[in-house]
Amino acid sequence: MRVLISGAGIAGLTLAYWLRHRGIEPVVVERAPNGRMGGYAVDFFGTGYDVVERMGILDRLRSHRLPIDRVEFVGAPGRPGTRMSEALLGRVYHGPYLPLMHSTLEATLLDAVADVEIRYADSIAEVDDTGADVEVGFASGGSERFDLLVGADGIHSLTRELVFGPESRFLRPVGCSLASYPVTDRYNWGRMRAHYTEPGRQVAVYPSDERGKLIALLVFRSPHNENVPRGLRTDLLRTRFGGMGWLTSALLAEAPAGESVFMDRMAQIVMPSWHRGRVALIGDACGSMTLVSAQGVSMAMAGAYILAEELASDAGHERAFARYQARMYPEVRRRQNNALLYARLLVPATPAGVTAQSLVSRVLARQAFAPLLRRQFGSESILLPASAELGRG
Structure with missing residues (x-):
């Protein structure tokens, strides 16, 4: 079997690995000239951690662990903030927790x-x-036949548009946009991720994997969900x-030229079916959850792992696609609903909302609420134990 994978991001590379591992030939096509290599951090735990452990790449990823062992919510001047300690984070994630740069994970998968x-x-x-195969025409010219096509090309998936219809049919905006870029560590920052919120906007700062560099993450309410040209x-x-407190003015002063700033709308993709004929979708292309879910990478890797497993089961592609969706869909939808709620609380619109957010964060930053946060972020692995999967028919 020969499978074309559209997209060389986390989902596409993970699928390529597991297809090859299971004796299926993958071919990957990627629009970017040198891959994607996103410049922001991901929280890596639960299912995603389980997948990379089975791939044998965990030790390399551990060597690039970001130096983060606590989370702080910075209060307004005169107000105390809230801290989530390493011990509390361990209870929330209920297992190993590995903060990584997105680019580190992609490079390791490559x-x-x-x-x-x-x-x-x-x-x-x-x-x-055609029913017997998929004939794909390429932007560079020419066409080629494959047994199957898998769209792993992200929230703005071209595969989805060509096979399932326009993005507007499946896009569910959450009313916020985010931006990210590196800045110089002029603050003797330490091992923390810090968040500061004012009505309609939030700034977060955390260490990168490059010595002397931090990552600035800016989230703002964007009800019209505009697409911003890179230069602007x-x-x-x-x-x-502008005018925001804390470190914001210094962070804005270091913002690079617009072309170098990562920016996107925060939105989800919700679809009733992830497959049609000989074409299927994985990752953000069919189940984007937004960055605030902290589970997008893990679910993308889980989908790739499970899809490869089902395709190797000799059940035929139609049944394999259906079983893949049946296993993944409930988990993705639950995390999408949780993320939608959290995204709306992340950047309150009013001063009263910011005050309420601060009070809630103080309550939740207690050991007794760790199980509640664990359910919110879905930190348990959804994969069967490896020994059990060996016996699946």
């Missing part, structure tokens, strides 16, 4: 699929599912966050 054909600077342009991003941030 090394793990060094024997897989990856075609950069190209993308699919046409899809014809820095100016927009300085407008939206």
Whole structure:
């Protein structure tokens, strides 16, 4: 079997690994010239941690662990903040917790699929599912036949648009946008991630994997969900966050040219079906949860792992696709609903909302509430034990 994977992000690379591992030939096509390599952090635990452990790449990832062992919510001047200690985080995640740069995970996955054909600077342009195979036309010209096509091309998936319809049918905005970029550590920062909130906007800062560098993450209410051209991003941030307290003015002063700022709308993709004929979707292409879910990467890797497992079961692609969705869909929808609630509370619109957020964070930052937070973030692995999966038919 020969499978074309559209997208060389976390989901696509993980799927390529597990397909090859199970004796299926993957080919990956990626629109970007050198891969994606997102410059922001991901919280890695639960299912995602389980997948990389089975891939044998855990030790390399551990060596790039971000130096973060506590989370602080910075109070307004004169007000105390709230701290979540390493011990509390351990109880929330209920197992190993590995903060990583997104780019570190992608680079490690790329090394793990060094024997897989990856075609950069190209993308699919046409899809014809003949019933017997899938004929794919490429933007670079020419066409090729594959047994299956899997869209792993993110929230703005071209595969989804070509096969399932326009993005507007499936996009569920949450009313916020986010931006991220590196800044110089001028603060002797330490091993923490800190959040500061004012009505309609929040700034977070945490250490990167590069010595002397921090990552600034800016989240703001964006009810119109506008797409901001790259060249205008820095100016927009300085407008939206101008006059904000804490370290914000210094962080804005270090914002790079707009082309270098990562920015996107926070939105979810909700679809009734993730597969049609010989085409299926994985990761953000079918189940984006937003960055605040802290589970997007884990669920993308889980979907890739489970889809490869089902395709290798000799059940036929239709049954494999259906079983993959049946196993993943309830888990993704639960996390999407939780993330939607959390996203609305993340950036309160009013001063009263900010005060309420501060009070709630103080209550939740107690050991007794760790199980509640654990359920919120879905930190338990959804995979069967490896020994049990060996016996599945």
